């Protein structure tokens with residue numbers, strides 16, 4: 001264990017010796033673009049959790065002295081070593097270091113302490129493409145085209161560098177605040193022979209260590225048949241994503257991974273009748289059983305893909321101009337998403353709700369005394385971000401009843417770090433009103449009436465809410481902690 005930790009430190013360092021590939025006996029010095037800094041996690045103010053991966057947590061982190069905001073990918077050294085993920089981490093570090101494209105998340109610097117490795121990434125405050133699809137049910141063809149074109153552009157770059165991403169999925173396609181896509185998570189990347197990216201000898205991913213790399217719903221048939229990885233792998237995943245954007249679910253979705261694999265190898269593909277001919281044709285071609293025939297992989301290269309009728313009207317030179325995707329033509333979906341306040345445990349790795357102690361370590365939620373921090377993890381749910389400013393984050397959120405004299409209405413009550421307190425219609429996703437904020441307890445006062453019921457007094461209005469999760473006391477504490485920070 002100690003030995004592993006030591007080697008991890010050496011390879012995370014900003015200057016390492018690598019063997020030159022053409023003259024194996026000679027070593028040359030290799031300097032990372034993104035340096036390894038001597039920072040500590042205390043140099044950063046940790047805000048909301050962006051996401052939880054299988055071996056990392058990604059947290060919005062503001063550098064206290066410069067005010068710069070990063071997406072800090074935090075990886076526990078013991079966990080990585082125990083799970084044999086060391087090679088993946090080193091590979092992601094060295095690959096991201098050499099990528100330079102607006103469609104790829106940038107790595108700025110790394111640092112470490114005795115427990116964790118930290119990668120300071122460009123922050124994407126618009127959430128995952130996955131959330132966009134879930135929130136809207138499905139996307140219009142204009143929106144899907146807008147996002148797909150940006151993924152094609154970024155994949156063209158990644159492939160031109162001789163890399164296969166191998167885990168293209170809507171959870172790894174992140175949105176900036178102006179609605180543009182960046183590809184993240186290079187932990188499964190595979191450098192092809194002759195790749196333009198320099199890879200440390202011990203940082204290559206070990207294919208034999210797992211049955212397949214990637215995510216079940218997007219895995220191509222040839223990978224299930226143990227064929228070697230090709231660029232076509234990512235193009236199959238692209239086909240699945242275009243389908244998912246338009247239909248709301250991935251094309252081979254089923255009740256178990258095994259059933260999904262059956263459908264993939266049998267190419268059991270059905271199109272909803274509202275798909276246009278162009279969309280149907282593009283997906284059909286990308287989901288070709290022969291990886292070399294998928295547009296982008298064949299002889300015509302990326303020109304074949306970019307010239308496909310689905311992309312008609314796309315100006316490939318101006319993909320990242322403009323700030324918003326085309327008008328949302330789709331109805332808000334009945335996604336079956338929980339409107340309540342809990343973190344979806346399937347996205348949380350071990351399923352437990354965890355929060356940060358501010359020292360870079362994770363502590364169990366029940367041990368934490370800071371109610372607003374606890375709530376900020378508890379409420380991690382990016383669909384509410386649309387009602388907030390980009391840098392604003394949710395501190396506490398609950399589906400509550402707003403009680404009036406003769407009626408009651410279910411609303412999503414949201415407290416943010418701005419601070420502000422708003423309530424939103426959870427079905428229509430519209431802001432219904434706000435509770436006028438004041439730091440003065442005479443102008444904003446919370447009174448707990450029962451474990452579920454609480455009143456908020458403002459000079460002009462009295463609000464009565466019922467929180468069925470019995471968090472009336474927590475609401476009072478959270479609001480008061482913001483009045484006296």
Ligand SMILES: Nc1ncnc2c1ncn2[C@@H]1O[C@H](COP(=O)(O)OP(=O)(O)OP(=O)(O)O)[C@@H](O)[C@H]1O
Pocket residue numbers: 050051052053054055056057058071073105121122123124125128171172174184185186187
């Ligand atoms: N730069 C970023 N900006 C905002 N959010 C991010 C960023 N990078 C990652 N995230 C969020 O964190 C999640 C986990 O990150 P990532 O996929 O890199 O972790 P991982 O441990 O490699 O996960 P996986 O299980 O997919 O391999 C992402 O799905 C995304 O929601």
